[in-house]
Amino acid sequence: MKELGFRCTDVRADRYAAGPTLAFRLRITAPAGTRVHALALRCQLRIEPARRGYDEAEGGRLTGLFGERSRWGGTLNPIQFAEVPLMVPGFTGETEVELPVPCTYDLDIAATRYFRALESGEAPLLMLFSGTVFSGPAGFHVTPVPWDLEAPVRLPVKVWREMMEQHFPGCGWLRLPSDTMDELLAFRTRRALPSWEATVRELIEAAESGTVRASGDPGGIDGAAAGGEAR
Secondary structure (H helix, E strand, C coil): CCCEEEEEEEECCCCCCCCCCCEEEEEEECCCCCCEEEEEEEEEEHHHHHCCCCCCCHHHHHHHCCHHHHHHHCCCEEEEEEEEEEEEHHHHHEEEEEEEECCCCCCCCCCHHHHHHCCCCCCEEEEEEEEEEECCCCCEEECCCCCCCCEEEEEEEHHHHHHHHHHHCCCCCCCCCCCHHHHHHHHHHHHHHCCCHHHHHHHHHHHCCCCCCCCCCCHHHHHHHEEEECC
């Protein structure tokens, strides 16, 4: 059905979700008088980083994603954010629905690193639609949602930050391989450190004081922290 139209009218953080979730308000329009029995929708969201400017601090934090600013003319490529399904109930003419999009604080994910790098303003997103339309005044006409249907979205950085603060107040998390996690836990136990923050801070202080062994040296985490004591 080529006459379908999509527009995002609002985006907010879902305060009642079990994990970080953004709720996008979608307005869907069909030709006047057309009965849509159901709409099996799939929405792909991607970040369009070239559609906004960045100050010096933001640019520094984005170096890991896009390289030095001098290269941005060729590296500010779209970033995949999410792909979510939505079953839209029947409507005639026009309807509004909410599209829930689960988010993650995992800094190994490019989209999370991008959002975290921004201080303020808005993050430029693009919603791309596909799926199947079930319509018709009597019976069903089954037609695909055209691939060229899309809707731009401006996500306020403040909304993303408040959402993460609600679920991870004042902190974040890192994903580590199991063997590294076992070593880190053993190091914390041997040192009788009261928290993971104290464990990481001890390792940072050891690195800054020059007592950490070069990468690849034997001795593991404990050897790294104690390396200076043996010299």
